[in-house]
Amino acid sequence: MRRAIYPGSFDPVTNGHLDVIERAVKLFDEVIVAVAANSQKQALFTFEERQELLRQTTTVHAGHLRIVRLDGLLVDYARREGATAIVRGLRAVSDFEFEFQMALMNRKLEGSVETIFLMPKEDYTYLSSRITKEIARLGGDVSSFVPNCVSAALRAKYPLAAPAP
Helix, strand or coil, X not given: XXXXXXXXCCCXXXXXXXXXXXXXXXXXXXXXXXXXXXXXXXXXXXXXXXXXXXXXXXXXXXXXXXEEEXXXXXHHHHHHHCCCEEEEECCCHHHHHHHHHHHHHHXXXXXXXXXXXXXXXXXXXXXXXXXXXXXXXXXXXXXXXXXXXXXXXXXXXXCCXXXXX
């Protein structure tokens, strides 16, 4: 079985994340979406909330997708799961330097796991969870950036957020 891991904080999941998942599912028999805590970021949504939003937005891939909590080193988890690839989304050249460095470090730690870079649809190259949260916090409409359930969750966190049209 060809198994890949798509790690991220998914705080919140965006249409760009979903596009990368869609592409990865076409390439692998199983994609594990690993929801990680990032010690450098203060999460808006709890792990359980992020996991539930991912479940709600990926039901079409239920047989080929698992959503798990990631604690510890990604390559250790990949080894335990028998994953042969780590999927990473690249939106712009600005992402490349960090992602390339991480890929090389992961290769050094576990040479049997490859990093696969997938570019999202051009419509999503500007999109990030951070920017989406900022727009919602300031009362902007994020309905074209995230699925409806995520837009509603953002409105619950930020009461000023505009309702979906």
